[in-house]
Amino acid sequence: MRLVFGRVTQTRNSCPKAGSSFVVLLKQRKSSTFKHQPKNIMSTQNENGYMLLFRGTDLRKGLSAEELQKVTDDWMAWFKRLTEQGKALAGQPLEREGKIVSGKDRIVSDGPFAESKESIAGYILLQAATLDEAVKIAKECPGLDYGISVEVRLVDQQIGRGFAVSV
């Protein structure tokens, strides 16, 4: 049986709800988690911003509670280390379901599908010298053994510069 979990619109304590808003870099958040704000990406000359996108909200089936706890622990330690090393600038999980807005008619549809290999479950914004270094960090992701894949993307800064030069 597959479960489809949707959103719950209200909770009465501070625990997470299966819903509510999530904003990715659209809204600045006050959070002690982040040592740097995203704007810092541009500030270091030899470092680039890389986005690690974690895909796969559909973890390998039949993972035991012990295994899940181990991945949680490992992932926590990994993110903590990256943050302390100044490599991770930000990182957040994304709620399963949201809306997809598309087309000139601004059609709003449900999605992505709750559980899929493609759906993005979270991200980490890295500061790294090269793509190789970012990939090396991505390879350390504790979720890789359990059905998660990591997409590594350079945060493009060239367009802005290129434009500036041509002017």
Next chain:
Amino acid sequence: MKKPQDTGHSPPSGEISQLTEHLFRQEAGKLVSVLTGIFGIDRLQLAEDVVQEALIRALQTWPYYGIPNNPAAWLTQTAKNLALDLIRREKLFRDKQPEIVATTEQWSVDSSPDDSPLFDTEIKDGHLRLMFACCHPLMVEEEQTVLALKTLCGFSAAEIAKAFLATEAAIAKRLTRARQKIRELRIPFEIPSGEELAIRLDGVLQTLYLLFNEGYKASSGASLVREELCHEAIRLALLLAEHPAGNRPRIHALIALMLLNTARFPTRTDTDGNILRLKEQDRSRWDRAMIARGMFHLLQSAEGDEVSDYHLQAGIAACHCAAKDYESTDWPQILSLYNRLVEFDDSPVVALNRAVAVANVDGPTAGIDAVKAIRNRAKLSSYYLLYAVLGELEAQLDHLQTAADHFRISLKLTEIKSEKMFLSKRLQACEERTAKGTLNSKPRIDANRRE
């Protein structure tokens, strides 16, 4: 997703960055019980799935925001939200919906669930109800233990398979059958009362005992998982004993027997995984605190005039734990307990253990006689320990050839590496002593010739 600033999470840079051992597994057991109370026991699988989902949510959130201040409450709340959401969506629950929602709302309102005595009772009751359902007499033994491990203890099919030396598919099948049986036979989700309680309680104790033995047996599965089974059996038994319905002398006896044996668990093998005999074990490494707890429950088990086989087994374990070294073991007391135990349990394995006690009291010859006198000894004919015991006793009598023969048979009857290694060593010792004996006797033969 909630906002990081109002989560009560400690940031990842805080000191606590490791979860309490087995937290997920144990919370899963509790939550499945509670959710089963809501969905109904015929939808056990659904409860298990919701709990799994709550754990996955934790995995996806905690790495970034850190461990919540009260992880158990977080998981409970998340499971609750998922359950409510599911109930609202699923047509199946439409009739029951208002009632279910009302119950769920009660779980935890303003305080965190851990502070709420109401919720605590709810969990304990749920746990016990599920325990009684898993151990229902209509379920066969193998279904009982497997289902208890899956639902009450939060083990996965793969982990159970490891402990039982079975394939994951076989365990999964067994689980499906067990859940199906619960539905079809309409096995109730309740704590029995009145006359039924005592009978049903015995069934639960039997399952916990089996669970414990499965873990304690040196012969099965990966050692870490096995030790976990022992701890789980103890945990469930303690839960049962805390409840008015379960607080009986015999359950304290069972707890005592489990604690007093588990206290010696780590010393049963050396660092290379070789089996160590009782006389070779480092008693300073026995878990004294656990022994003390065992003795405490043994005392509690003495209330009333009830004597169960658990009492006798706990008594035997207590004799071993109380002895400061092998030599000072009170074997006569152990033998008298075994003499009573064989009256309860005519298993030839118990009789074999008794024979070892006889040998320690009256010498190896008496021990061998006791083995020969085992009533249904034929059942042991392919049991490697029968020959291992005979080998030991014959070796003590310097019947080295006979002893070696027994060890050889024993070796053929077990596939477990650590046991094979142990038996090989015993066999080798016999052979060396035989060779040495021949060597020593040579001059004598020569001398005889000279005469």
